[in-house]
Amino acid sequence: MGSLTKTVVFLCVASSVLCTPFINQLQPGQEWPTRSSVKQPYNQAEPEPTVGGVTKNEEVDVPAVVDEEKATDDDKPIETLDDVVERIDYTGAQVWKVSTMKNNAQRLINQLASEKLIASWGGNHTSIDILVKPKALENVTAALKTKDISYYVMIEDLQQRINEENPPLDENELELQDRRGHRMTWKQYHRLEDIHGFMDYLAKTYPSIVSVKTIGKSHEGRDLKMLRISDGKPSNKAVFIDGGIHAREWISPAVVTYFINQFAENFDVESDDIKNIDWYFLPVVNPDGYEYTHKTDRLWRKNRKFGYGPSSCTGTDLNRNFGYRWGGKGASSYPCSDIYRGSGPFSEPESKAINDFFKSSAVKFSAYLTYHSYGQYLLYPWGYDNALPPDHKDLESMGKLIAQAIRNTGGSNYQVGSSSGLLYPASGGSDDWAKSLNIKYTYTIELSDTGRYGFVLPASYIEPVARENIAGVRVLARQLSKI
Template sequence: MGSLTKTVVLLCVISSVLCTPFINKLQPGQEWPTRSSVKQPYHQFDEIENGTISDTVATEVAAQEEKAPENNKPKVKEDDVERIDYSGAQVWKVSTKKSNAHRVINQLASEKLIASWGGNHTSIDILVKPKAVENVTATLKNKDIAYYIMIEDLQQRIDEENPPLDENELELQDRRGHRMTWKQYHRLEDIHGFLDYLAKTYPSIVSVNSIGKSHEGRDLKVLRISDGKKTNKAVFIDGGIHAREWISPAVVTYFINQFAENFDVESDDIRNIDWYFLPVVNPDGYEYTHKTDRLWRKNRRGFGGCAGADLNRNFGYQWGGKGASRYPCSEIYRGSGPFSEPESKAIAQFFKSTGADFSAYLTYHSYGQYLLYPWGYDNALPPDHKNLETVGKMMAQAIQKTGGSEYKVGSSSGLLYPAAGGSDDWAKSLNIKYTYTIELSDTGRYGFVLPASYIEPVARENLAGLRVLASQVNKE
């Protein structure tokens, strides 16, 4: 499709939290926190010219592309929109235990035969392009590198991922007053409509505020659930930083629904916290995955001949270091500078201007089933890492007890790979104690195209983990 040429919509500069009017009027004493000065840490903005520039291996394939990456993918036309067609593409899990594995994978990537989906210290998940299956198979077998096929036809998985609702669900939709179901992945309009519905239905505890605009002018809507007690703690939760990770906004909106609909009967641990939710950090990219390219990752701002920055490499703390690319065509392009993107900048300005003293920051991603704490920028640990490990394991135990899924706990760089400029590191640098990145299900069988039937089970077990965190926050 090439890069977008739409005029950049100016970011709403937040001089206070009330950048735009509330959808509802709260009861006296239940306003959002007034603006206060929150100290920002010293950010190291020096560019690293030769750092690690891939999520799993040091590939810079996209950097040599003269056109946007999506121009190199086959397209089909549907509803007057050209959609990327992944028919015949496969997803493999490749062992990287052999010393030559990274070099071989780099070579295959440089020949544009594969693309990285993610991985850890022992394996990497790769997307093998349709016409490259035989070539990649022969190469890996020749080099004695173990692999197995997780997805045989990626487009088939995409087609099956989000089936339409049955008549009973559609009827329920009409009666509820909103379209959210958690039996289906929903478009941004449904998600934002759901937030507005809750604000109108529960005005004494729920409010919605746009903290800024995306590049294409979409609202970045934050919903707050609070009974207004001055003694309340505060927790911030976001989702959808990476566009293709659909399970993330679905899980975050599930949390919202559970707390808002059941607040009167919730535990004190939940009621004694001011909950702030930003379900879709990257609304432009999220819509693009629904309309054009299901596997789009970045935001949609144009950079030369390529589109998008990786918002989770654009936050100011240790920006530009390992695992963040300086090349605009890369999947992990860090942006032109720290907080160069309107979406990440809006979050930073919100934290700077709000009076809330956050005890925890959780950012939900997919996939892999990991519960990660800082630091991500390098193989280092914060002073309170033992406490983060202990609480993380308690959350993981609650998840497993509820739904059976096993989540590994550890630092981002230690358990996975270095990735500088992440939102979790930045939040930790603000002295927010409990900072975690949660990589949701699964472990690769479906990867980014997790069927909608998994939404409720994944959300339910992660809600159990969130309750553990709430309990810990209230003990502080």
């Protein structure tokens, strides 16, 4: 299937303020259209992704082998039958934290994973969180005890946690939605339609500072929507913030949209540190995967691009698909792996759209923040190997200032360090790629928590996590103003 990605020319307001250009130059004969001359998505019906294949998941630990009918027309969205596929049930599955301090621990974990008894949720140099299938509980317990490897159960019944994660809004919140003009609340995890509708609402309500553009399409034809907040001063610095690269990490788009709301709604009273930055937000990098986690498999990680070859497994880990040091440590060439790197650098339409935007942009970014979950880490490059960039002391210092602001605001402790040094090597990450573009302050922020809930953090945590993290963003802005 050929890439559906198309670089979309961004619009700039021809008004009393001068906007930071989105691209280096216009094509010959073109001019910037005024904001009101182009219809926004809230003014026109947006076609739903149409149907092309049925996914069958045989195992609880995804990605699973799929049987999919390949579409052949590159010019139309790929259709899906997610709505009619039965939800994957994790009843009885548990999540354990396993110590890896003993020499044989990681080898045993790898063996259990290869036998499809467990799936990794993440870890560091001292422990790893694993999902244990219901039928494998006795075998995995016996294997760990035989090797005298310690562990404890963090989640007794994963499906119960999933059921409790995102309760419906009460009547007061629903009424507030109607009065507000959009459906975002930050008391609930929202579907992509709500997130995109919220972005369009802000562009319509605050046209002098907010603009929304689509930088490309996902594999299934969904928009990759970016929002910019800017007062148009040519002296402004620029910061890029994204979320939702990994589909199951719901707290990430929720936090990024919280940032957007705070800055847009309160821009007039914001400090000069905030006003003197052009803020670029891409809240959902992986819209297909994100929707799939809401409809079919809560724990899906990758995008939804069809697989090829004998395995026919679906999806690429977008955070292993970026072009700097692609294909190295911590990335798999096996399409069924959760950390599958893709067929080549930027082989996926979602990562390619981001790369194309940066290649064509005249903006000189001072910082790149990409939000993930979970673990409470502030990570800087390099991730591809246990190495450090020349300015690692600056990155460490800034990271500690951000972590201190988070701790002072909400009490959460975020560890600061390089991705490979604090966690593990992972090549093809967006943070390494951003650093390779000479964006100085580049961080991957792994949001709350540290494992009690993991990927299924209850919606009641959205606002506390977002509040403490926006305090960190404010510190970054303040430091950038001094440079």
